[in-house]
Amino acid sequence: MAKAKSTGFFCRECGYESSKWMGQCPACKAWNTMVEAPSAPASSGTAAGRYAAAASLTAAPGKRVGSQAKPVSLDEIELSDTDRTRTGFAELDRVLGSGVVRGSLVLVGGDPGIGKSTLLLQVCRNLAGQEQKVLYVSGEESLKQIKLRASRIGTVRGPLSFLSETNLDTIAEVIREVRPDVVVIDSIQTMFIEAAGSAPGSVSQVRECTGVLMQLAKGLGVTVFIVGHVTKEGVVAGPRMLEHMVDTVLYFEGDRHASYRILRGVKNRFGSTNEIGVFEMREEGLAEVPNPSEFMLEGRPAEASGAVTACSMEGTRPILLEVQA
The missing domain is CATH 3.40.50.300 (P-loop containing nucleotide triphosphate hydrolases)
Known part of the structure; x- marks a missing residue:
């Protein structure tokens, strides 16, 4: 009986797993991103699973019934400050x-x-x-x-x-x-x-x-x-x-x-x-x-030729910049 392979190839970009090396990842289409690494054993899949089970049992009440998950409606979800x-x-x-x-x-x-x-x-x-x-x-x-x-x-x-x-x-x-x-x-x-x-x-x-x-x-x-x-x-x-x-x-x-x-x-x-x-x-x-504008305009000489002050918006905040030519 053939022994199971202990290593696999993973894409650094998307995490796609393959049993052999490929020049291009079939999932994200990125080139030269496949690297060889040890494959997780069958029992390792329970590592995250047992943490998930332990965490879910301590989650907010009303979301689980015994070991079964219970869906809730939007009206039952409470938000607070x-x-x-x-x-x-x-x-x-x-x-x-x-x-x-x-x-x-x-x-x-x-x-x-x-x-x-x-x-x-x-x-x-x-x-x-x-x-x-x-x-x-x-x-x-x-x-x-x-x-x-x-x-x-x-x-x-x-x-x-x-x-x-x-x-x-x-x-x-x-x-x-x-x-x-x-x-x-x-x-x-x-x-x-x-x-x-x-x-x-x-x-x-x-x-x-x-x-x-x-x-x-x-x-x-x-x-x-x-x-x-x-x-x-x-x-x-x-x-x-x-x-x-x-x-x-x-x-x-x-x-x-x-x-x-x-x-x-x-x-x-x-x-x-x-x-x-x-x-x-x-x-x-x-x-x-x-006030980032104060830093951007720091040291700007008055009435200097070849320089103008411009305004840039970053989200909801305007920032003044000095543009030189």
């Missing part, structure tokens, strides 16, 4: 659409060192100050390194806890036990599930880990922020299907050697993608820039 939470950054709230939605999965991408971890750590501090229970999970830094970075952004008060772990099985157990309101995963490329059988950051690991986090977010009503590094082409590392699985995709842009950063929404199921947020990197962390 608590479904959106202010992050303490007006610029971030504008990009998210007036706040973060409870139970959503938010992907924050950007170049290494651009300030993703600093921004989310400050968001955690603000949410903990509102008595939100927050869990910050880091797979790239130790607890001492996190404390050194946290001491730079000021005093942290409230129910904010930290965990240095890369095994998502262990992280899922902690989430179900602690029941936080907000979870930050820094970063998705360092997380792994033992049943997947491949290295952290691979196509199959990123896909499986994101699937588990999505089930936990929807089942337990936990807001999950995922940090994702970008490749040299400027897209989030891993399969493109990662962006399809999450609810919101934010890109943190800017020159790491300059002080100003732009937060741009690429995908948002709960709001517009036209808005941008502007931040300035300072010694004490990121600070909001409520």
Whole structure:
């Protein structure tokens, strides 16, 4: 009897799986995107399944009858002001659409060192100050390194806890036990599930880990922020299907050697993608820039020839620019 093949070929763009290599992905038609990786064993499919079952059993009452799912009508679904939470950054709230939605999965991408971890750590501090229970999970830094970075952004008060772990099985157990309101995963490329059988950051690991986090977010009503590094082409590392699985995709842009950063929404199921947020990197962390026009026109000489002031609209906010010729 032939032994089952333990590896397969996955498309980096859409996650399509094939038993053999192909030059063009038949699903997304992209060229040279098939990479070889260990195939998930038959039992690994239950990894996300058992988390989904455990999460769904703790979901809101009235949606399940025993082990059977029960459909509901729109009249039975209740909305409240608590479904959106202010992050303490007006610029971030504008990009998210007036706040973060409870139970959503938010992907924050950007170049290494651009300030993703600093921004989310400050968001955690603000949410903990509102008595939100927050869990910050880091797979790239130790607890001492996190404390050194946290001491730079000021005093942290409230129910904010930290965990240095890369095994998502262990992280899922902690989430179900602690029941936080907000979870930050820094970063998705360092997380792994033992049943997947491949290295952290691979196509199959990123896909499986994101699937588990999505089930936990929807089942337990936990807001999950995922940090994702970008490749040299400027897209989030891993399969493109990662962006399809999450609810919101934010890109943190800017020159790491300059002080100003732009937060741009690429995908948002709960709001517009036209808005941008502007931040300035300072010694004490990121600070909001409520008036970008002042920065754009800074140092402009009066009555200079060959220069004119123009207005550009970014979402609902006009920004003044200087155009030189």
